[in-house]
Amino acid sequence: xxxxxxxxxxxxxxxxxxxxxxxxxxxxxxxxxxxxxxxxxxxxxxxxxxxxxxxxxxxxxxxxxxxxxxxxxxxxxxxxxxxxxxxxxxxxxxxxxxxxxxxxxxxxxxxxxxxxxxxxxxxxxxxxxxxxxxxxxxxxxxxxxxxxxxxxxxxxxxxxxxxxxxxxxxxxxxxxxxxxxxxxxxxxxxxxxxxxxxxxxxxxxxxxxxxxxxxxxxxxxxxxxxxxxxxxxxxxxxxxxxxxxxxxxxxxxxxxxxxxxxxxxxxxxxxxxxxxxxxxxxxxxxxxxxxxxxxxxxxxxxxxxxxxxxxxxxxxxxxxxxxxxxxxxxxxxxxxxxxxxxxxxxxxxxxxxxxxxxxxxxxxxxxxxxxxxxxxxxxxxxxxxxxxxxxxxxxxxxxxxxxxxxxxxxxxxxxxxxxxxxxxxxxxxxxxxxxxxxxxxxxxxxxxxxxxxxxxxxxxxxxxxxxxxxxxxxxxxxxxxxxxxxxxxxxxxxxxxxxxxxxxxxxxxxxxxxxxxxxxxxxxxxxxxxxxxxxxxxxxxxxxxxxxxxxxxxxxxxxxxxxxxxxxxxxxxxxxxxxxxxxxxxxxxxxxxxxxxxxxxxxxxxxxxxxxxxxxxxxxxxxxxxxxxxxxxxxxxxxxxxxxxxxxxxxxxxxxxxxxxxxxxxxxxxxxxxxxxxxxxxxxxxxxxxxxxxxxxxxxxxxxxxxxxxxxxxxxxxxxxxxxxxxxxxxxxxxxxxxxxxxxxxxxxxxxxxxxxxxxxxxxxxxxxxxxxxxxxxxxxxxxxxxxxxxxxxxxxxxxxxxxxxxxxxxxxxxxxx
DNA sequence: GGTCTGCATGCTCGC
DNA sequence: CGAGCATGCAGACCA
Numbered sequence: 001x002x003x004x005x006x007x008x009x010x011x012x013x014x015x016x017x018x019x020x021x022x023x024x025x026x027x028x029x030x031x032x033x034x035x036x037x038x039x040x041x042x043x044x045x046x047x048x049x050x051x052x053x054x055x056x057x058x059x060x061x062x063x064x065x066x067x068x069x070x071x072x073x074x075x076x077x078x079x080x081x082x083x084x085x086x087x088x089x090x091x092x093x094x095x096x097x098x099x100x101x102x103x104x105x106x107x108x109x110x111x112x113x114x115x116x117x118x119x120x121x122x123x124x125x126x127x128x129x130x131x132x133x134x135x136x137x138x139x140x141x142x143x144x145x146x147x148x149x150x151x152x153x154x155x156x157x158x159x160x161x162x163x164x165x166x167x168x169x170x171x172x173x174x175x176x177x178x179x180x181x182x183x184x185x186x187x188x189x190x191x192x193x194x195x196x197x198x199x200x201x202x203x204x205x206x207x208x209x210x211x212x213x214x215x216x217x218x219x220x221x222x223x224x225x226x227x228x229x230x231x232x233x234x235x236x237x238x239x240x241x242x243x244x245x246x247x248x249x250x251x252x253x254x255x256x257x258x259x260x261x262x263x264x265x266x267x268x269x270x271x272x273x274x275x276x277x278x279x280x281x282x283x284x285x286x287x288x289x290x291x292x293x294x295x296x297x298x299x300x301x302x303x304x305x306x307x308x309x310x311x312x313x314x315x316x317x318x319x320x321x322x323x324x325x326x327x328x329x330x331x332x333x334x335x336x337x338x339x340x341x342x343x344x345x346x347x348x349x350x351x352x353x354x355x356x357x358x359x360x361x362x363x364x365x366x367x368x369x370x371x372x373x374x375x376x377x378x379x380x381x382x383x384x385x386x387x388x389x390x391x392x393x394x395x396x397x398x399x400x401x402x403x404x405x406x407x408x409x410x411x412x413x414x415x416x417x418x419x420x421x422x423x424x425x426x427x428x429x430x431x432x433x434x435x436x437x438x439x440x441x442x443x444x445x446x447x448x449x450x451x452x453x454x455x456x457x458x459x460x461x462x463x464x465x466x467x468x469x470x471x472x473x474x475x476x477x478x479x480x481x482x483x484x485x486x487x488x489x490x491x492x493x494x495x496x497x498x499x500x501x502x503x504x505x506x507x508x509x510x511x512x513x514x515x516x517x518x519x520x521x522x523x524x525x526x527x528x529x530x531x532x533x534x535x536x537x538x539x540x541x542x543x544x545x546x547x548x549x550x551x552x553x554x555x556x557x558x559x560x561x562x563x564x565x566x567x568x569x570x571x572x573x574x575x576x577x578x579x580x581x582x583x584x585x586x587x588x589x590x591x592x593x594x595x596x597x598x599x600x601x602x603x604x605x606x607x608x609x610x611x612x613x614x615x616x617x618x619x620x621x622x623x624x625x626x627x628x629x630x631x632x633x634x635x636x637x638x639x640x641x642x643x644x645x646x647x648x649x650x651x652x653x654x655x656x657x658x659x660x661x662x663x664x665x666x667x668x669x670x671x672x673x674x675x676x677x678x679x680x681x682x683x684x685x686x687x688x689x690x691x692x693x694x695x696x697x698x699x700x701x702x703x704x705x706x707x708x709x710x711x712x713x714x715x716x717x718x719x720x721x722x723x724x725x726x727x728x729x730x731x732x733x734x735x736x737x738x739x740x741x742x743x744x745x746x747x748x749x750x751x752x753x754x755x756x757x758x759x760x761x762x763x764x765x766x767x768x769x770x771x772x773x774x775x776x777x778x779x780x781x782x783x784x785x786x787x788x789x790x791x792x793x794x795x796x797x798x799x800x801x802x803x804x805x806x807x808x809x810x811x812x813x814x815x816x817x818x
Numbered sequence: 819g820g821t822c823t824g825c826a827t828g829c830t831c832g833c
Numbered sequence: 834c835g836a837g838c839a840t841g842c843a844g845a846c847c848a
Contacts, residue, residue: 314838314839314840315839315840316838316839316840316841317839319840320821321821321822321823321840322822323823325837325838325839325840327837327838328836328837328838329837341824363823363824363825364824364825365825365826365837365838366826366827366835366836366837367836368836368837370825370837370838370839374823
């Protein structure tokens with residue numbers, strides 16, 4: 001790879017040893033990340049969704065807070081600290097706490113080894129101990145520290161220290177303000193400052209393993225309770241030279257928890273006590289269970305537990321396949337020898353006393369073997385284990401029974417409390433980049449001197465999860481469901497912003513007699529715009545200036561960058577300045593967006609490609625009565641431009657004209673089948689809703705008499721919905737279903753297909769088609785917007801909430817129509 | 819069409 | 834550079 005220089009001008013770390021390949025990019029090679037600061041030096045232009053897709057949210061390893069990462073350079077929640085390294089902008093308090101403490105270290109501490117240097121000449125005060133009162137921390141002290149650090153930074157020639165100081169002070173003010181705004185985190189931090197410092201060091205200190213080794217023991221004998229990390233450091237020294245290279249800077253050295261009471265809480269990776277070839281086990285598989293956890297386990301199982309090895313579960317381990325890949329050396333060392341690929345059944349007990357039978361087998365693999373445990377799904381589910389959790393295989397003595405211990409804190413929690421709490425919704429995701437940096441340094445003080453019982457039970461969920469997150473080594477990560485949801489939303493958002501690359505010319509391919517445009521170049525992100533049609537039939541798009549927020553009419557072919565201002569309006573010389581008046585008069589605009597907002601409100605987050613369907617679904621047949629909205633959105637494929645002749649773009653939302661009702665193609669058949677299913681599902685849901693409402697009404701009893709207007713309206717609305725549904729197979733919806741047979745929208749987002757179809761069922765697609773092609777001006781006119789009245793829906797929306805009211809009115813109108 | 823199974827592929831990391 | 838391992842994938846099997 002050669003010598004590299006970090007692009008980050010604050011970092012500028014050099015030499016290839018500072019770098020490491022980041023996680024694999026499925027669509028872009030590799031990002032090589034600076035070990036010092038995490039910046040990328042190549043492939044640095046990644047889209048937001050990519051990050052979330054591939055690496056999940058960035059999560060602070062200290063406070064667990066996640067941020068939305070916009071680019072690779074800023075994806076870290078960390079920022080550069082005065083004393084070197086990086087700190088979380090959210091929990092910077094931790095850092096400053098330690099930092100201030102460090103300033104209290106006598107000056108000769110440096111010579112005693114209490115300061116370490118990183119590769120760029122920064123001097124890092126080593127964190128001392130865990131006695132600090134957050135409240136004592138003040139801006140003055142930070143400034144004092146800044147001065148101190150500045151004085152200690154002769155090597156920082158690449159940047160103006162003064163400027164940095166000012167900037168950092170500003171950042172700190174921002175941070176403190178953020179902290180003040182977030183009492184949650186302040187509280188968390190405060191509590192953790194005492195009990196959870198282990199977490200700080202567990203995460204931050206790990207790159208210091210080799211420093212621990214290289215730091216003279218004198219530093220430990222300086223009277224300061226250092227020396228943490230040495231436990232593992234000594235072990236790591238033989239296991240990971242790489243670790244040593246990468247760990248020579250940045251973070252404060254972890255503290256040692258010297259008291260007796262802390263010893264049991266130290267998570268130490270130790271070579272297993274027994275087993276064939278145990279010396280060949282990679283340190284990553286060394287069990288890190290704490291003494292206290294071990295004692296707890298032994299107590300619970302009423303026998304001596306000998307930890308053998310552990311494994312951080314990968315996505316495939318914890319996935320539905322039910323195969324857990326065993327490290328070869330571990331399998332050969334601790335499991336019965338097998339000669340047949342089919343393997344043998346093996347019984348393993350879990351901490352709850354359940355006994356599981358897995359198939360222990362191997363596959364031939366590259367002239368070697370790959371050992372797996374098959375049939376682990378029930379166990380995985382029972383223990384609520386997810387990818388990233390650590391599973392420790394232990395042996396129970398006497399008896400030699402294998403025991404599986406999940407070092408997922410929740411499971412320890414289970415063990416300690418003898419009950420299984422529901423796994424909480426995980427608010428954050430795995431973070432491979434982070435873990436790639438984390439190495440094998442989990443074996444640090446685990447709970448700041450509390451008993452494991454204490455710690456586990458007091459640790460807030462984010463910390464529990466954080467402990468797990470750290471363990472994920474795999475770069476190809478699973479996404480928690482929540483993150484998948486986030487990704488999905490991102491996808492939706494992205495769909496709205498996709499633009500074909502301006503340099504790429506699409507090639508048209510024919511599939512089943514339909515023309516599809518294919519772009520060689522991947523889509524780019526552009527500014528979100530709205531497409532409209534004029535009375536003349538001419539199409540145009542509207543974009544809002546990021547500077548003055550005025551809307552401008554633009555030609556349909558205009559491709560806008562993500563950030564766009566009036567000055568870039570090269571298409572209209574009269575509107576190329578923010579001072580120019582808006583293209584639409586405010587009244588029209590207001591009406592335009594009230595309607596649009598209503599529509600959007602009813603389908604929050606819906607991609608624009610589905611907006612028309614959503615709109616139509618909300619407005620229903622009445623849309624025609626209301627004047628055939630042609631507002632904004634079309635069902636065009638977001639990646640395609642107006643004028644695009646591909647099937648996605650030229651066909652009306654229903655696919656009218658492309659697939660006849662009698663069409664028997666696979667797509668049509670599938671859609672019909674799914675539509676039927678969806679209709680049945682919808683009916684069932686509404687029945688349930690109805691029953692629920694009736695129950696509620698019963699519960700309320702006489703109080704029903706005093707139902708609020710909203711309730712009444714809600715009931716009325718529900719009744720109307722029910723009336724519609726009660727039409728049954730011969731009713732409106734199924735009629736529509738029939739009518740819609742063969743009318744496809746290939747724009748559908750599979751994730752929204754259900755909703756879309758459901759909603760599409762409640763409207764006339766013909767109406768929608770017409771609506772989509774009608775010009776905006778006509779819409780304004782026919783809806784009484786502009787010179788006349790605002791749409792009724794918009795007018796009355798204040799009463800019941802925007803989206804709901806539109807629906808209500810529409811449905812009511814529908815009822816009247818019928 | 820969905821799931822399971824066995825193997826292949828290729829990335830990662832230790833030597 | 835090569836072993837290990839995560840995961841992809843194709844074929845088999847099943848409902």
